[in-house]
Amino acid sequence: MKPTAEKSTLSVRLTHLLVGGLLLAAILGIFLLAPTEATMGNAQRILYVHVAVAWLALLGFIVTAGAGLMYLLRRDLAWDHWSQAAAELGWLCCGLTLVTGSLWAHAAWNTWWTWDPRLVTSFALWAMYCGILMVRANIDDPHRRARLGAVLALLGVLDVPLVALATRWFRSIHPVSPSMEPSMRVVLLLSVIGFSALFALLFIRRRTQLRLEAAIEAIRRQTCEESFGPI
């Protein structure tokens, strides 16, 4: 093996170890370090994962829209690969935000769903993620797919400040930065960092796959055109 390849394998292994370590620290913190909350009991521990995935759902949409905007400016499909990878992971995190939030709501408010502004705007964000991914899945031409995906993401990103500030702008029963013990804050921070690292790792992996997929497609197209003329 060449020294550069060895170095890159080592750096990949170290990155995996780092992400695994951060997640393990977060899990141990959630189970062992964080105290049990007086009113909600163990159900309150959902917060540590709910906040982490909610933050990543918002970040995912900002990255989807940002990379989409860069595609529209540069017309370079590499930006579209970033956009698609962020949309897929953001969709997953947004779905998990809704599910964990619903479980929390059942424990705290005795209902699975309520038409609260924060919940409704979060659901709208998830629906927009679904829309972007469905449109992308049904268009073959890569530039047309990238263009439409970018436009939809730029429209949808307007919902991000609404989700973030819904509890301040509208009357809402969703908690707004509740007071916490210092150890709870540490665990929450650990969880957010751990999940963010996992998101970054999966995001880079997926982007690499999309780039390889596009390269294979381009070679196939070129070979076909060389053999049978323009498609």
Next chain:
Amino acid sequence: METFVAAYVIVWAAVLWYVLRLGTNQRRLEKEFESLRLELQEPNGIDEPNQRAA
């Protein structure tokens, strides 16, 4: 307690599903890449003995 356990099981099951999906996709891409490489090498493989004979 059940609510809390359910939330964690769902989150980790979703993460695992995504990682497995990535892995399956990676294997498919590697196979596709390999078959494409062989396809592109094929004419050379046929030509080589002819060239040697010439």
